Every structure is written in structure tokens, then in C-alpha cells.
Amino acid sequence: MSPLEAQQRGLLDLVKGRGAPPHDPYLKRVARSRELAMVRSIALWWRAYTLERQCPFTSKLLRREGRFDRLVADYFDANATSPFAEEVSLGFLRWLEAEEAPLTRAVARFDRALVELRMGASDDVDLTWDRNPGDVFAAIESGARPPSAEAHCLYRMRILAPGPGRIECVRESSRARG
Amino acid sequence: MAGAAPEHTSRAGPALAATYEGDDAALLAKIASLVDVIEIAPDSIAASDGVRSALRRDVLDEYQSVADDVDFVAHGVGLSIGSFDGWNDDYLRLLDGLFERFALRWHSEHLALTRVAGENVGTMFSLPRTDEAVDLVCARVDRIQRLYGVPFLLEHVIQLLPDPPGRHSPAGFINAITARTGCGLIVDAYNLECDAHNQGLDIDAFLDELDMAPVREIHLAGGVERDGFQLDVHSGVVAASTLALGEKIAARAPNLGLVTYEFLKEAVPLIGHDAICAELARVRAAFAP
Numbered sequence: 140m141s142p143l144e145a146q147q148r149g150l151l152d153l154v155k156g157r158g159a160p161p162h163d164p165y166l167k168r169v170a171r172s173r174e175l176a177m178v179r180s181i182a183l184w185w186r187a188y189t190l191e192r193q194c195p196f197t198s199k200l201l202r203r204e205g206r207f208d209r210l211v212a213d214y215f216d217a218n219a220t221s222p223f224a225e226e227v228s229l230g231f232l233r234w235l236e237a238e239e240a241p242l243t244r245a246v247a248r249f250d251r252a253l254v255e256l257r258m259g260a261s262d263d264v265d266l267t268w269d270r271n272p273g274d275v276f277a278a279i280e281s282g283a284r285p286p287s288a289e290a291h292c293l294y295r296m297r298i299l300a301p302g303p304g305r306i307e308c309v310r311e312s313s314r315a316r317g
Numbered sequence: 318m319a320g321a322a323p324e325h326t327s328r329a330g331p332a333l334a335a336t337y338e339g340d341d342a343a344l345l346a347k348i349a350s351l352v353d354v355i356e357i358a359p360d361s362i363a364a365s366d367g368v369r370s371a372l373r374r375d376v377l378d379e380y381q382s383v384a385d386d387v388d389f390v391a392h393g394v395g396l397s398i399g400s401f402d403g404w405n406d407d408y409l410r411l412l413d414g415l416f417e418r419f420a421l422r423w424h425s426e427h428l429a430l431t432r433v434a435g436e437n438v439g440t441m442f443s444l445p446r447t448d449e450a451v452d453l454v455c456a457r458v459d460r461i462q463r464l465y466g467v468p469f470l471l472e473h474v475i476q477l478l479p480d481p482p483g484r485h486s487p488a489g490f491i492n493a494i495t496a497r498t499g500c501g502l503i504v505d506a507y508n509l510e511c512d513a514h515n516q517g518l519d520i521d522a523f524l525d526e527l528d529m530a531p532v533r534e535i536h537l538a539g540g541v542e543r544d545g546f547q548l549d550v551h552s553g554v555v556a557a558s559t560l561a562l563g564e565k566i567a568a569r570a571p572n573l574g575l576v577t578y579e580f581l582k583e584a585v586p587l588i589g590h591d592a593i594c595a596e597l598a599r600v601r602a603a604f605a606p
Contacts, residue, residue, distance in 0.1 A: 142445075142449060143447070144401040146481060147400065147401050151436065155439075165479070165481050165482060169478055172478070174478050174546075175478060177543075177546050178477055181440060181548070182440045186439065188583070219436040220437055221437060222431070223364065223365040224364075225365045225367065
């Protein structure tokens, strides 16, 4: 490995918070520096700025839960993030679909559908919610606590392409079905 | 590829340019009447469909609407000319698209890298001032100068991380590249002020050592200080000290052709259209002979 490659790979690991502590004297100096923290904070600020504009509902929900900045940092560290707003947003939203919380997964999937439709997706998107999505969005917008999951019912939402803008949603009772 | 651009400049002194990144027709109309050149950042006017990126046609159409009044230059972010493993071909594809649409006066890129091993780093790293880096950059500059039939300029970037060990001084590193390749140079007055603030750069010594003949363009911008660091975020008007430094650089640059006031699209609401226009008039007056 050339000195240039070693230095660039080392700097990437430091900015991404990855890998073992460096042995190289220069990289050790960078690792201890205030400058590294500043560079990293700028990189994370831009990712957060992008995500707040591209994925507004997910960002607001996560901010309300106090998890947004940490999840943005976790995603940035663990993934090769795209310089393009659409791609970094899709990557982040797909990554969130592994979240345990059903509400986070559902809101992320909704935001992802809107991003994909803005990018020209031509297929309708079907989503299933365990609580009234209208109430969820109203709570997110107002900063209120989102509603809890509703027992024995589902909300089936269809986002119609080309969009975004046309959304249908029906409530289904599992008791009625069963 | 379109041919060399016709020059709209008719005034004495260097031409005046401003950044424009789309989606603000009112701003474009205002600045197009005040500048000679619009700086286009191909990366900033590109969008991805999830598979590949492409220049946004609506923004290209915006530029087309003022093409009778101004020239264009391209100023890239994403070429990553200093990456050990190769530059970013996707950026060149965007640049090709821009050349197909417009005659560019020249194009430029940062003397830096934004990717490592194919991964976007989320920021911009400067290069160590070593012979290895000089050799790598020169080979790529030679290649890019053969690819496009207009001048290619490099811009020095701020050194925010601790300065890596290297054989060359900051100016000597740039001189080694411009001397070997014959490429042009952008000197960014605000970047120099950031390096002076953050790294203790002696600007006068830097300018004394720098070969000024390749300098074709000066960049001016405003930024912020945060946690003791001066940051090149292009978010404000040009400080009096930056403008004075720009004038000092211009006085030493015999081949200067362009002075560009740079501001991020995201900063336009903060700065305001009127302040941007006033800034362009201020810069024009400062560089008039």
C-alpha cells in the first residue's frame, strides 16, 4: 500500500469512526485533534440537512424521539453515503426499515415512497399501517406524541403514481375479516 | 463538444462571475444582468434516479435562458482528482453533459479528494504535499487537459485537518503542479484567510512564493467562525479583509481573467437577493482598473 493510499484510507476511517486506532504518527495526531471532530461534525451536518429536506416526516419523528442525530451518525459511519440527496435519502430510509419500532419503519417507508415517486417511479406503492396514518402525520407536524398502534385493525394505504400527491387509505378491521 | 466560449466581457478589468445552482429564476435574472460569467457546479445541478446521476434539464434550461447575456465556466466538486485509486468518472460524465450543452470558457476542480476507495467521504480532504501526490495529480491533469479543449484550472482548498508531513510548502506544492502541467490556477482569497486562521498560514509568504502566471481566476466568499475554526461554507457576503486580499492577489496576477463571488444555494435565503446583487456591484467596483 502506498503512503498516499494508507493516509487516505486512514482518514476515511477516522472521519467515519471506523476501524482500530491508527498506528501511523500522523493519523494518531489527527485522531486526537479538535479538527477531526469539526470535519466530522460538518459532514454529519450536511447529511442531516439533506435528510431533513428529503425525508421530512421521518426526520421530525426521529427528532421528536431524540434519535435523529445519533441515527444519522450511525448511518454515515456504517455506510458508503452518496453525494446525491436522493440516494443518501433512499439509503437512510431503507436502512431504517430494519428498525424495531413499527412506527419508524412505516414512516420511513412512506417517505421513501415519496422520494422514489419524485425520482420518477411509475408503480403505485402499497403501505400498511398499524395506526391511523392521518393522525400520525398530524402528530408529527404538530410535534405531539404520535398515536399508539390500534388493536384489531390495519390501515391500507396506496400512494398513486405518478405522484406524489394522490393517496388512498382504507381502514380494515381484522375482527370483521376474521 | 461545444467550442470555446465567446467572451461577453466588454468592460476593462477581470470579468465578474457568480455562482448559480438553479431553482431561483428571479435571482438568475438579477445576477445575469450584473455578471459576465455564471459559474456552474455540475455536481450541484445533478440528480440521481437511483441508478445514475444526470444534469437536471430544467436547470440547464435556466442557464440557456441567459446564454445570450453571459458566458459559463464549470467548477466541480466531485472529480476527486487526488484519490489514490482514481478519479470519479461519474463526475466527468456530468461534465461531458455540460460541455454538450454549453460552450464553457474553462473548467476547474479542487486540488483535493472527495472519495477514497470509491467511497464518498462526506467532506473534502486536501492532499499531502508529497512528490507522490504531485505525480498522481499531474498525470490526471495532463489527461483531463487532453480530454477537453478548454483550459483546466485547479483550486487550492482549506486545510482543516492537521497538516500532514510533506516535502513541499503550500505554494511550492501548487507550483510543482502548474509548472509541470501548464494548468491554470484559482486562488481563493477566503480559503487563504481560513488557512491563516486555522493553520497559521503566512499569506504574504504564500503569495510571494506562488507562481502567479497560472492564476486565471480569484474566488471570493464569506463564511463563519465556529468553535474557533474559520469555515469555508460560502454562506455570507465578502468580508472587507477578503475583498482587500482579493485585490492584492489581482494586482500580482498578470493573466487574471475572472473574479467569482461564490455562495451556496442553501445560503441564498440567508444572504438575500438584494445583498447578493449589492455584493456583485461591490466586487465589480473593487476590481475595476
